[in-house]
Amino acid sequence: MRLKGKTTIVTGAATGFGSGIARRFAEEGANVVLADINDAEGEKLAGDINGQGGGRARYQRANVTRRAEVDAVVAFAEKTFGGLDVMVANAGIGQRPVPFEQTTEAAYDRLFDVNVKGVFHCCQAALPALRRRGPGSNIIVTVSAVVFTVRPKLVAYAATKGAAFILTRSLALELAAEQIRVNALCPAAGYTPMLAEFMGGAETADVRALWEQAIPMKGLITPKDMGDAAVFLASSEARMVTGVCLPVDGGRTL
Numbered sequence: 001m002r003l004k005g006k007t008t009i010v011t012g013a014a015t016g017f018g019s020g021i022a023r024r025f026a027e028e029g030a031n032v033v034l035a036d037i038n039d040a041e042g043e044k045l046a047g048d049i050n051g052q053g054g055g056r057a058r059y060q061r062a063n064v065t066r067r068a069e070v071d072a073v074v075a076f077a078e079k080t081f082g083g084l085d086v087m088v089a090n091a092g093i094g095q096r097p098v099p100f101e102q103t104t105e106a107a108y109d110r111l112f113d114v115n116v117k118g119v120f121h122c123c124q125a126a127l128p129a130l131r132r133r134g135p136g137s138n139i140i141v142t143v144s145a146v147v148f149t150v151r152p153k154l155v156a157y158a159a160t161k162g163a164a165f166i167l168t169r170s171l172a173l174e175l176a177a178e179q180i181r182v183n184a185l186c187p188a189a190g191y192t193p194m195l196a197e198f199m200g201g202a203e204t205a206d207v208r209a210l211w212e213q214a215i216p217m218k219g220l221i222t223p224k225d226m227g228d229a230a231v232f233l234a235s236s237e238a239r240m241v242t243g244v245c246l247p248v249d250g251g252r253t254l
C-alpha cells in the first residue's frame, strides 16, 4: 500500500502500459482516474480494478490533444477523489517504420500532437492541482528507450520522444524547489497493442521472437513492469528522484 490515499490520473490507461500502471497504482492503494479515448476498454478496466479491492478507479474520456478535456479530467479527479497527487502522461501513438523522406507532414503533425502537445497539456493542466497538494506530488511521463538507442525509419516518432524527454528534464528543474518531481519512464518494445504498429501494421510471432532475443534479458516489457517502475517513481521512496528518465528495457540500451 505504497500509494494509499493518493489520487492519480493515468492517460492512455485503457490498454497497454497505461493499464499496467493503473492496475499497480490501485493495488498499492491509489485512487485512479483512467483517461483515454477508448471508452469500451477504459470502462472495462475500471470495472476490473474496482472488483479487485485496493484503490478505486473511474474512467473519464479525454483526448490529450484537447486542453479543455485534460482540464476536465483534472477537475474530475479533484471533485471525485479530493485532490491530485500524481499525473501519469502516458498516452501516445506509435509509427509504422517508414524511410524518413516518406514521412508525411500529416503523420508528423499527428505524432507531435499526441506525443508532445498531449504531454504538455497534461503537465500544464495538472500543475495547479499538484501545487494545491504540495510537496511530494509528481508527474511521470512515458517516453521511450528510443531516446537512448535510436532506430532507423522511426525518425518522427523518435523526435517526439526526444521532445518529451527534454520537457521532462526541464520541467523537473523548474519545479524542483517546490518539491514537485517530474520523471520519465523509458521502455523498450513492449507486449502492448502498439507493438503491431512498430512491426508495420501486424504483429507476427517471428518478428516478436527476434525482438525478444534483441533484449539482453530476453523478452519484451510488460505493462506490469511499467507499473512496478511507476509505483516507485510515484511513491515517497523516490523523494529525491527528479528529472530521471528510467530505462525499463531489460538492458536494451546498454
Ligand SMILES: NC(=O)c1ccc[n+]([C@@H]2O[C@H](COP(=O)([O-])OP(=O)(O)OC[C@H]3O[C@@H](n4cnc5c(N)ncnc54)[C@H](O)[C@@H]3O)[C@@H](O)[C@H]2O)c1
Pocket (backbone or CB within 6 Å): 011, 012, 013, 014, 015, 016, 017, 018, 035, 036, 037, 038, 062, 063, 064, 065, 090, 091, 092, 093, 094, 114, 118, 142, 143, 144, 145, 186, 187, 188, 189, 190, 191, 192, 193, 194, 195, 198
Ligand atoms: N509498446 C511499445 O513498444 C512502446 C515502447 C516505448 C514507448 N512506448 C510508449 O508507451 C506509451 C503507451 O503505449 P502502449 O505501448 O501501451 O500502446 P497502446 O496503444 O496499448 O496504449 C496507448 C493508449 O493511449 C490511448 N491514446 C492514444 N491517443 C490518445 C489521445 N489522443 N488521448 C488519450 N488517449 C490516447 C490509446 O487509446 C491507448 O489506450 C506511449 O506513450 C508509447 O509511445 C511504447
